[in-house]
Amino acid sequence: MKNLYTLLILAIWFTACTPKHEETTKIQIQDPLPSWNEGATKQAIVDFVSEVTNPDSESFVAPGDRIATFDNDGNLWSEQPLYFQLFYAIDRIKAEAENHPEWNEKEPFKSVLKGDMGKALSYGEHGIVEMVMGSHAGMSNDAFQTQVKDWLSTSKHPRFDKPYNELIYQPMLELLVYLRANDFKTFIVSGGGIEFMRAWVEEAYGIPSDQVIGSSIKTELVEQDGKLVIQRLPELDFIDDKEGKPIGINKFIGKRPIFASGNSDGDLPMIQWTTQGEGPRFGLYVHHTDSVREWAYDRESSIGRLDKGLDEAAANGWTVIDMQRDWKVVYPFELKEN
């Protein structure tokens, strides 16, 4: 990367004597966040990036330390009326039911198969773990990835009638590109399943699989037809939520981020740990305030609850995105419709 960067600098420098120079520099002076309304939120982001990338600033941060972490559910894509990964689990349980006659008598599978999601979810976290284990384990990792991709290409969100991976936030896509253009390394740090995300996030967000941190189940190396295969086991390995987020970041990245973005109380330890580091730091919350274009929910929501986080954001001067006020569009498909 460093060499490539040097080559790039060299190469761009060489272009300075060509008439095409104007074309290349124009890229840099265009608005990097066109789907964000002007205002304090956008300005705070641009000011922070300008500061940490300015070699003459006391707040300058070396490129290798420009680590930015993003929650996924409710932060890069929607999470209502249910985490999309749960829709996947439900669809897989229905598809696999004939191979699991025992599910007809066993909750929460019994309720899922009857279509009674209220009851299925009434078993709480334990029930959700059961659903994930029943639908995400017992196959090779390659087979699982294929199943997720197949599901994404054939399933649609009940409200928008669009594939789930089109319900990603256009302003956040621009923010990711903007940060990377300024030599940030962008990571996903999500309570969602790490392999579930890896099946689609590279295409959706430009984030490669090794920059995805998430919850995981255990795996083992087995031999199938004379070849080694990673097999998924019905056993929890790591929950990447709440205190698990700093733990996961330390394990996978090995550095404290200088920029962290989330939307729920599950992201609070990540944002606290990030912003407590020395030097310039940026804490960012997405506040779901738009019941027309997306959803409005915060302190009372069972999914993506943002309660303590809102208080801490105010107390610590973190930036809070008011979705209704700050975003010109929410989803990429709105750009095509305009």
Next chain:
Amino acid sequence: MKNLYTLLILAIWFTACTPKHEETTKIQIQDPLPSWNEGATKQAIVDFVSEVTNPDSESFVAPGDRIATFDNDGNLWSEQPLYFQLFYAIDRIKAEAENHPEWNEKEPFKSVLKGDMGKALSYGEHGIVEMVMGSHAGMSNDAFQTQVKDWLSTSKHPRFDKPYNELIYQPMLELLVYLRANDFKTFIVSGGGIEFMRAWVEEAYGIPSDQVIGSSIKTELVEQDGKLVIQRLPELDFIDDKEGKPIGINKFIGKRPIFASGNSDGDLPMIQWTTQGEGPRFGLYVHHTDSVREWAYDRESSIGRLDKGLDEAAANGWTVIDMQRDWKVVYPFELKEN
């Protein structure tokens, strides 16, 4: 990365009209592996890289899939007469002994403090784990990193009288640079401690902390003086050796490498799993054959044993580096001495 790459291509393309063009292309025709003797080993590496980066070749691999994984001990730096991390553990145990009077009666600490390493190591893997727990846990992660850096700057290898992090292999440094210049992402995948390595490998190899996979102990998030801190616990989390290497690669990288390099039977599952993937794959073993400049050991060694791996390399056509024959120099300091 992809954006940067596009910019690079654009920028280099623009330079085609300038008189400086010659200077930029010269970089590419210089020998990328100057410390490697000409021969089948070097040729196999260059041929593989040329093939997978040639868009007109059937073996072309997209940049995002050019994943290369390297074992560390005995593969990127030396590992004799003991894994260097064990020298660290021993030095730390001696330094901390006054705070642990119980160690005077407890093996393997008792033998370490008496200077009887033969006996300390006679307790096998269990004893080594005890030594690591006793010396690597019970402090914050930041404090641990500082201790490792301090140790590296003050300790010297008993045979070479050089800092341990100067006993890295010059030819492998060139290989890492060569691969990265060809858009490979280079990762360390080592049985050594992940945080022990992260303290120095970025400077030594140009590999950032998030591209380091290793064995780990558990951590917890605690509050110290009102701030969140990652604290290291005396409990094993993950052993990144043998079958653990493919498991660790799948967990951290989420893709099967196309290039894997190791030097012991502990690397065998990684090289097998890598080379069993579809499309072009490269398996590389370092064979320690140089008792004069480094060490000579293989099938009978208790450290870095290479026995089954040698047979598998021959059977599968993997490339085996004969250190004595293939490397012009072993360590970077030899270049300065010449």
